[in-house]
Amino acid sequence: MTILNESGAPDVVSPLHGLSGLAERFPNTLLVVAGTRADAHLVQSLSVPLPGTPLDPSVRPGSGSGVHPRVVFVVLEPDEEPSGGALASRVIEAAAGFRRTGLVLLVACRSATLLGFDAEFEAEIAGRRLGLPVRALAPDAGGSGVLYTDLEDGAIRSLVELCPRSVTGSGEEPPFSKGNILGRLPFRGRTGRRTAPEEPGARRPVVLLGALPGPREELAAELARVGVEVAGGVLGAETDRLPAIGEGTIVAAVDPYLVAAYRAAEERGATVVRSLLPIGVDGTARFIQDVSTLAGRGASEAGRARQVWESLEPLRSRIRGKRVFFTGDTGLEVPLARFLADAGAVVLEVGTPRLDRRSLAAELSALGEDVDVVESPEWRAQLDRVDAARPDVVVASPGLYVPLVARGHLCRSSLDLLSLGVHGYEGARRILELFARTFERAEKLDALSL
Template identity: 25%
Template sequence: MKTLETLTFECETGNYHTFCPISCVAWLYQKIEDSFFLVVGTKTCGYFLQNALGVTIFAEPRYAMAELEEGDISAQLNDQEELGRICRQIKRDRDPSVIIWIGTCTTEIIKMDLEGIGPKLEKELGIPIIVARANGLDYAFTQGEDTVLAAMTHRCPEYNAQRYKQNQNSIEDIDESNITLVKSTRSLPNKQEQNNCILVLFGSLPSTVASQLNSELERQSIRVSGWLPSQRYIELPSLGKGVYVCGVNPFLSRTATTLMRRRKCQLIGAPFPIGPDGTRAWIEKICSVFNIEPYGLEERENKIWKGLKDYLGIVTGRSIFFMGDNLLEISIARFLIRCGMIVYEIGIPYLDKRYQAAELSLLRDTCIRMNTPMPRIVEKPDNYNQMQRMHELRPDLAITGMAHANPLEARGIDTKWSVEFTFAQIHGFINAKDVLELVTRPLRRNTDLGRLGWNNLSKQALTI
């Protein structure tokens, strides 16, 4: 089997066939505990959020809809007065530390000046108001988080190198005995290098996963100074010249650009910590930037691979096709190729080749290592064309949006919803098992149905 030396990139229709980006509210309002999200849109947006977020509407979540009526759209009502009335009620009932406005497609179409209204109400109410555009006309599914974090970047305090150095010196004095103990087992960077290791990670992850990544870096003597977003708005990390930033998700290119251009941070271009291979490469890249020799990563990765042996027996030699939905496709495909799968095509709604350069390089190296053909990468894929290609290729599994799952199942192609990978814990060494659990579930279902003697028609009826 021959491998191509370079990856092949294509672009098709220019349309986004993805979930709506305002769904980022579903995980961000839980991550930023003292926030309140106000989605400015129509009743359709409200219906979508209610269905997308499920039963959480009964838990008094910290988000609401500002529904646009005919009077708003026809400019018969004053936008500032109406939004001011809603925000005053939010302040009275919830008293959040920050209110985040999410602009939808309708606010774009009627040219609502949210960026102009926000500062005026912020001054009046005394509560920070952050405006983020998350409309489906310009952004794909997970890019809603990208626009929120990019807007929040401007609210982070300015990094003061002298003050940080004083704080670090006081911490080192307290922990001097612990540092001496660690030095006896392995070498650490000198004090000057440690003081320069100002690292901020960006990307919204569950607290448990963020803690795992913090611990992995602490094993390499790298202390994470903060996360964007933080658990609380008032604890946003300091940013500025001398601060290194590194992303944990591939859909945060706008945030990365804002951190570099507006806040003058230094971006660490690393593969993303998805799968044992990606997590190891992510840590190694950060260590290289801080002139630290990685310690025990090979053993750590090999231990995880051994624990995945049962899953690898199911996926090895199987083929998979990514239709494109959440911008995690390249990272997940790279991990699955390392697991022994054959990836025919990676559809992705939007691809920033600069931000994902390290991930694309690792994908290429993984294909060469596994002696498997380079997958075709299609940006903004045309779903009709993809259906034709799947009909010819007959993959064992397709990762797809919910809209196409049942039609593909009816044609005898097993599917897995891409949105499940968005909400699952898939980052870091420990969570590699969860990725394979999602991928193998439909494959294991087929095996179980075959043992029961169900024919293909019965399986389709059960799925639909």
């Protein structure tokens, strides 16, 4: 395998694109976006809810702009002085209009940073005055290695930091339960205590990070089948119902881009799973085996994986031998490429804006020696490589999608896969069905000779 870093400017959709979808998946979280009018217009233009996520019945009806009602804007003027506490006051004013708010995420656009606002400082002040947690995120701060999914990573990290460290409380009054102008928030068990030393061979609870609600429930059911207790998931949980994460807890991130969230769980003393991600048949089987081993159960998934592969054979026959090229912007590229290669496709190149070798060590070793991985690709050179390779399909970032289609390439948007639900055995079927439909439609269009 060749891993090349071109140190280029890869084509990546701004993480702000995912604000509305994230708001739908965080039931009682308010997202306050601080930036100029241009930033507000960008968010309104790009915010598209992710498919398959339930709407929060408690929020007010939207204005029809496509922005979720729990995404609000603090508009900063270009000549505004970044006086300490000014932004915090506006965050408090925005939060006062919403009930049942358990967490406020202050999303600082790049312009807020350039204007001199210290989002971390302002969030701390706002949290003290509100009596509830306020966390600052800067997903679009610029620089190399920005992923479309960085906003989700930062948001889940914030939730991990709010999780109780142990299942049982100490009787102490938890933080943010008194003096809260938005109502009492019972963060059960958040006492900072460490869990008692576990007994050898004891079963340990598992917490899942990431994934859409449906696939996450499918994974939990597969783990329950082998006797593994899933204590809960962070994404989608209300802030007063977050699972415990600390010593004695096993944390399994199901998405490769949750690097900051994983690090936060490690810092709390949790055991993090270093395995193949539950994407594709072999990845799901290996994930379940490794999680069950850490949880004190131990289970072989070889038979189950063999059955799933047999059921997918008609779809594999449509994929086998097809040449696939990933331009990449979501961080899912490496495990998706590994699964398609397992299914019989020929992966020509895997492009990704950022490659975390520690979290992807198992994936990279399973990807195979014949696949080129390009980190931070230079988009012009990448277009030239696509033209030279003439793949059967390109998984393209939205910015390169139209130019590639105009050059005659068959493409799928990377965001299609992000919102598909790619995890677990059923996710493997959905992935193969997506590509099979893509090839079938292309063949039908070719037959028309238009």
